[in-house]
Amino acid sequence: MRRRYSFGTLVVTAALALILGAMAGAASGGLTAFWLTSEADPTRTTTSTDSPPATVRQGTAPTPTAVSQAPPVSTSDVPGSIADLVERVSPAVVTVLNKQAVGGLFGSDGEIQPAGTGTGFIIDDQGRIVTNHHVVEGSEEIEVIFVDGEKANARLLGTDRFADLAVIQVDVPVPATVPLGDSDSLRPGDRVIAIGSALGDFTNTVTEGIVSGLGRSLQTPEGYNMENMIQHDAPINPGNSGGPLLNLNGEVVGVNTAVVRQASLGVTAEGLGFAIPSNTVKALTEELIRAGRVVRPYLGIFYEPLTPRLAQANDLPVDHGVVVNSVEPNSPAGMAGIQADDIITKIDGQAIDSDHPLVNQLFNYKPGDVVELEIYRPRTDETLTVSVTLGERPDDT
Incomplete structure (x- = not known):
């Protein structure tokens, strides 16, 4: 069953591309946040489970000289x-192209074309790049464009x-790497800088703002919250997804992910960008590199x-919880x-x-x-307590 949300918390919609400024109406009483990918994606209708679920135009530039050790961004002093700061960090920020097969006729496979554009940043000399899941979701090929216009194919780890x-x-x-900083050290009012491929075309766009709030929660249509988010007012746009939010030491303190455009029907919002904290990024990227996924209950x-x-409406004695539609065998x-x-x-x-x-x-637990x-069981009008041993989320859920 498709779910609708009208709670006072922020509501993240799955509309991935609003380059032309089209903004769907928000759920009543909520805020609407948009992922920052720069290409349209069909609206997704997702069945809820409990599982803790434009071509880029670049100026021509010389080919970078291969080096044995990429120079990390220094954090020993404030620029x-x-x-x-941007001059030092920008070479570590890349444009990420999500390529998918488009429109084959009469059973043909179709041509691989860019389906969306986002941003990423290089974290080590092995060429590993952090970005958003929704930037690469559904990709058949991934291409990276460096700041000088050079391109390289990438694989999903x-x-x-x-x-x-x-x-x-x-x-x-x-050409460069950028370190992850300590997001726990952020305070409201701290200055921050965002770099990203705004609208997919304007690569390595730089904007500045301040940390507006910490510990924010964004609610998703899939029924879970993105928690402990950094709220900031550095202008970000579709295409900024996966790009770094930096402190004045040139350290990544967040990964830009969503922006609120509409507070309610007819009420626009300004300066509400959200980033995943770098300390969360540190922990999870290590697991993604090691295992390819995050093990969840x-x-x-x-x-x-x-x-x-x-x-x-159903005359129930309880007014919160989740209604079980079906149980997997x-x-x-x-x-x-x-x-x-x-x-x-x-x-x-x-x-x-x-x-x-x-x-x-469930995120607070581990398998086992x-x-x-x-549980309230309507058919017998009784309240039960059930012990459950949590399993490990399958890859396809």
């Missing part, structure tokens, strides 16, 4: 100006849609959130006796609601952990 992070790698000498149900309005939930139409209201005593989605609560679920 004399923003321009100095690992991706995690729940954190919206991906790591890709090129097999050519890289798995319950094995399809569900929809229970809202107070839905509860009232041989899943942890199935083996624990959870049934279709059950309403899961709590996990280890924590109420499941719009501020505490089920998937995000035992959790207690409080």
